[in-house]
Amino acid sequence: MSSSPKTSNNVYQTNNMHQVGVPCCYPSSMNYSTANSANMSMMGPLSPTSMNIMPTSVGVYGQMANGGTPSTASYGTQSSINVLNSLSPTRYQGSNQMSTEKVNINNSNNNSMNNAATVAAAAAASAYRRNFNACAKPPYSYISLITMAIQLCPSKMCTLSEIYQFIMDSFPYYRQNQQRWQNSIRHSLSFNDCFVKVPRSPDRPGKGSYWTLHNEATNMFENGCYLRRQKRFKCPKREAFRIHHRDSNPRNLDKSNTSSSGRSPLSSSSQKSSDDSQHGLISPINQHRSTSLLQNNFIHQQNSIHQGNGQSDTDSRNHAIAATKLKQEQCDFNNHIMSFDPHFSNINYHPFAISTLMQAAATGDGSKFYDSSALNYNLYAAASANLPQAFSSDYYMYAPPTQALAHGGM
DNA sequence: ATGTGTTTATCTTAGT
DNA sequence: ACTAAGATAAACACAT
Numbered sequence: 491m492s493s494s495p496k497t498s499n500n501v502y503q504t505n506n507m508h509q510v511g512v513p514c515c516y517p518s519s520m521n522y523s524t525a526n527s528a529n530m531s532m533m534g535p536l537s538p539t540s541m542n543i544m545p546t547s548v549g550v551y552g553q554m555a556n557g558g559t560p561s562t563a564s565y566g567t568q569s570s571i572n573v574l575n576s577l578s579p580t581r582y583q584g585s586n587q588m589s590t591e592k593v594n595i596n597n598s599n600n601n602s603m604n605n606a607a608t609v610a611a612a613a614a615a616s617a618y619r620r621n622f623n624a625c626a627k628p629p630y631s632y633i634s635l636i637t638m639a640i641q642l643c644p645s646k647m648c649t650l651s652e653i654y655q656f657i658m659d660s661f662p663y664y665r666q667n668q669q670r671w672q673n674s675i676r677h678s679l680s681f682n683d684c685f686v687k688v689p690r691s692p693d694r695p696g697k698g699s700y701w702t703l704h705n706e707a708t709n710m711f712e713n714g715c716y717l718r719r720q721k722r723f724k725c726p727k728r729e730a731f732r733i734h735h736r737d738s739n740p741r742n743l744d745k746s747n748t749s750s751s752g753r754s755p756l757s758s759s760s761q762k763s764s765d766d767s768q769h770g771l772i773s774p775i776n777q778h779r780s781t782s783l784l785q786n787n788f789i790h791q792q793n794s795i796h797q798g799n800g801q802s803d804t805d806s807r808n809h810a811i812a813a814t815k816l817k818q819e820q821c822d823f824n825n826h827i828m829s830f831d832p833h834f835s836n837i838n839y840h841p842f843a844i845s846t847l848m849q850a851a852a853t854g855d856g857s858k859f860y861d862s863s864a865l866n867y868n869l870y871a872a873a874s875a876n877l878p879q880a881f882s883s884d885y886y887m888y889a890p891p892t893q894a895l896a897h898g899g900m
Numbered sequence: 901a902t903g904t905g906t907t908t909a910t911c912t913t914a915g916t
Numbered sequence: 917a918c919t920a921a922g923a924t925a926a927a928c929a930c931a932t
Contacts, residue, residue, distance in 0.1 A: 674923060680906050697932055698904050718914060
């Protein structure tokens with residue numbers, strides 16, 4: 491298998507994708523051209539200016555310097571064990587190319603601001619040098635990367651292009667081979683029931699929908715492993731609806747008999763896209779947040795769209811009835827689990843949980859020395875603060891797109 | 901034309 | 917070894 495990486499000619503354009511009211515906070519000024527080592531020089535030489543900003547990015551990922559899987563005995567929390575065990579030596583070859591220079595990160599909060607800033611800056615500078623010629627693939631699955639992007643949005647939903655932007659801003663590795671991984675991102679969004687598409691409202695024109703998390707899929711990585719979930723999230727209601735729709739649609743009856751292996755579904759109407767909002771999959775948790783009205787509007791609009799989109803009257807009625815019923819059931823269920831699930835009542839449930847990192851970022855934890863305008867950078871500061879001390883010397887750190895910050899993030 | 905979204909197929913990898 | 921999750925490639929439809 492040659493699998494020579496395709497080099498795309500696309501340069502990701504961020505500036506005019508959607509202009510109004512995008513409920514997202516990611517810096518959108520960076521255009522990352524695809525993929526060669528020369529392009530990595532865009533990260534620029536380390537300057538005093540960037541030094542001041544670097545500590546925001548003392549995020550960590552990587553593998554043990556000696557290449558081995560760490561024994562579970564040595565390291566503090568179960569979550570950190572899971573994180574490290576999830577690293578594959580073959581997968582993150584990039585980090586093998588790093589220099590052997592080691593960084594001692596002192597992440598104690600007891601240090602004075604100056605000391606901590608100095609240490610962090612030194613660590614960042616060192617990491618910068620190490621990182622300059624090698625960008626290891628971060629130990630996060632695409633699903634977890636998408637989840638991070640969504641969770642970091644105040645509105646808890648964002649567009650595809652914003653997901654791209656978050657990933658590229660956060661992980662230099664993904665400034666390369668964009669065509670490849672962006673296809674995978676799109677596949678992940680469509681394929682996984684944990685991601686729910688939210689249509690745009692008419693007053694927010696633009697390409698693509700918003701994506702949010704299924705309200706039952708907000709704790710997929712609470713065990714601390716962001717590479718592989720123990721169980722793929724599947725929405726039973728969606729599955730049931732799919733089956734119901736398939737079996738009750740006369741157009742599918744003959745197909746289901748004849749083409750068990752058929753490839754024709756490419757031309758069939760998609761289920762996920764049209765059914766999400768009808769299922770009431772928009773989280774009531776999210777409805778507590780700033781976009782509740784917006785999302786409710788989306789749901790209503792989508793319902794009305796479906797009732798008049800050319801289906802037969804019978805189909806439309808059945809859809810509407812089923813949607814209403816499912817939506818009510820979903821809300822009841824959500825209210826129920828929210829009453830006792832610790833994940834919803836205690837956001838600090840787990841030190842490595844995304845929700846924990848979000849909380850730290852949102853409340854300014856780890857942002858003492860940093861510009862807090864870019865939430866995603868604070869995420870990594872928070873992650874760094876949670877880093878077990880035993881790992882600190884062997885971690886692979888990475889740099890943010892310093893130019894974006896230096897230019898004010900716009 | 902380009903971006904977005906869906907789906908199938910196939911391969912790799914982690915977990916057991 | 918087996919299974920399931922995830923990654924990758926690709927074809928295609930549709931929206932902007």
